[in-house]
Amino acid sequence: MxxxxxxxxxxxxxxxxxxxxxxxxxxxxxxxxxxxxxxxxxDPALVDHVTQAMQHGHNQYPPMPGVPALRQAVAKKIEALHARSYHPDTEITITAGATQAILTALLAVVHPGDEVIVLEPCYDSYVPNIELAGGVAVRVPLTPGSFRPDFTKIAAALSPRTRAIVINSPHNPSATVWSRADMQALSDLLAPTQVLLISDEVYEHMVFDGAQHESAARFAGLAERAFIVSSFGKTFHVTGWKVGTVAAPAALTAEFRKVHQFNVFTVSTPVQHALANYLANPAPYxxxxxxxxxxxxxxxxxxxxxxxxxxxxxxxxxxxxxxxxxxxxxxxxxxxxxxxxxxxxxxxxxxxxxxxxxxxxxxxxxxxxxxxxxxxxxxxxxx
Missing domain, CATH: 3.90.1150.10 (Aspartate Aminotransferase, domain 1)
Known part of the structure; x- marks a missing residue:
């Protein structure tokens, strides 16, 4: 055989x-x-929340986009931090980690032959995800040494076939953080285009020396075209739980969920309930x-x-x-x-x-x- x-x-x-x-x-x-x-x-309290959720019977399938209480808590958190309102029913989705979120976003919007800009060095899942969606990765280097975005090179990479750009701040692997000026420059560059944004913000709460995380949610011109990806695993030291979130406008979320329901459907029920309860206290993040x-x-x-x-x-x-x-x-x-x-x-x-x-x-x-x-x-x- x-x-x-x-x-x-x-x-x-x-x-x-x-x-x-x-x-x-x-x-x-x-x-x-x-x-x-x-x-x-x-935090042992987070584990206790999971145990309690299991003991209270939260062990069957949750709704496809996520437990309502968790989506509501995420929307509340984003609004408090970034002054951007996302409707928990139509604009927040709970995912099986950030990697699944990024793959799902790409599968939802990229068609064969579409180009997606990635800024190198970049996390190793981005390019394979683009290729699985049938897209073509267009690699644009960050400035060697400083790892700052070069908007002249990004602009040169834009073409009629560009469907999306993937950015990551705080950045893995370089540990750089995009400034407000960087994000505004990106917003200005994309404004006349139909290019979508996938903003990988899994290290959002790890910003040092008094600086502020400049989420895409803080910029109207970016938020209207962005899938904003976050990770509970990174934030709460539970990377093995594989739970993340995607915030996006309703029209983008609708397409995202069409793929999400078939490539993962939903995420661990007791863990979602635990995270919803744990988010009531903002101090940990x-x-x-x-x-x-x-x-x-x-x-x-x-x-x-x-x-x-x-x-x-x-x-x-x-x-x-x-x-x-x-x-x-x-x-x-x-x-x-x-x-x-x-x-x-x-x-x-x-x-x-x-x-x-x-x-x-x-x-x-x-x-x-x-x-x-x-x-x-x-x-x-x-x-």
Whole structure:
């Protein structure tokens, strides 16, 4: 018996660098600062809310777009933070994490041959998602070194076939944050077009040094064309729960839900009820920036005892460093060496570029216990 041959939908996709580095870290008992998830527990009260929801019988299918109480809580939160009103019945959808939200948005609006602009370096799901939708990814580089958006290059990439642009702020992997001027420039650029916006805002509450997260919801010209994606997993340290949200105008939400109902239908009922109850207290997400700024500062202070050149970390839970004074190796080879010889895993920035652009920069994740970071810093001090 021979298994029939299939033509791959994603022929360029293989084992990701994240899987490779995590496997290498486990093999060599290295401190894994590669993959972006916490090694500490969430608030026990949130887990208690899940238990209570299960005990109260919330164990069957919820409504397709999400539990009404959670959609209402999300709408209330957005209005309080960004002064933009979204109707919970027609403009808020609960998703199985942000990655599903982005894929669903692309499947809903991209037709074969449509172009979608992505800004590199970018999260590794964007381009495969576009290709699965039959679209063509148009890669526009962020400015090397500063990772700021280059609106001249973005404007040059716009064409009659451009269907959407994907942006991400705070940014993974560079830890930069788009300013109000950046967002207004994007709004002005898109104003005369029919181009849609997918705004990946999963690190929205991790902005440092008194800065403000400039959500697309804060700009009328962007909000009217945007799918705004958020993540409870990132915000509440429960990445394995895979629960996110999408806020979008009613017409866009209607198309989004046509796909959502068939590729995931709905999301864990007790978890949704738990999150709805937990959101009654805004302190956990309002205090998140300070929580992670402490970890950022701890990590950056320790890295000053190495020959790494620290790049700015304005938001998210990542820190990028220039390795040029440490090694002549390429980024990927350096990360393997760092894992096996020094005992700390990182991710090469080249993994976030379609062409593997190597600029001598690697990314660490500091969403770890302070003790984990101290152990990593003690090892990195050998550099």
């Amino acid at each position: 021979t298994t029939p041959h299939i033509e791959s939908r994603l022929p360029q996709v293989g084992t990701t660098i994240f899987t490779v580095m995590s496997g290498l870290a486990a093999q060599h008992q290295a401190v894994n600062l590669g993959q972006g998830f916490p090694d500490f527990a969430c 309002l205090e998140l920036g300070g929580f992670y700024q402490h970890k950022r500062d701890l990590f950056r202070t320790g890295l000053q005892h190495t020959r790494f050149k620290l790049l700015p970390s304005e938001g998210s839970y990542f820190q990028c460093v220039d390795i040029s004074a440490v090694s002549n190796l390429g980024e990927a080879e350096f990360c393997k060496w760092l894992t096996t010889e020094i005992g700390v895993a990182a991710i090469p920035l080249s993994a976030f570029y379609g062409g593997g652009f190597d600029q001598g920069v690697v990314r660490f994740c500091f969403a770890k216990q302070d003790a984990t970071l101290q152990t990593a810093l003690e090892r990195l001090a050998r550099l």
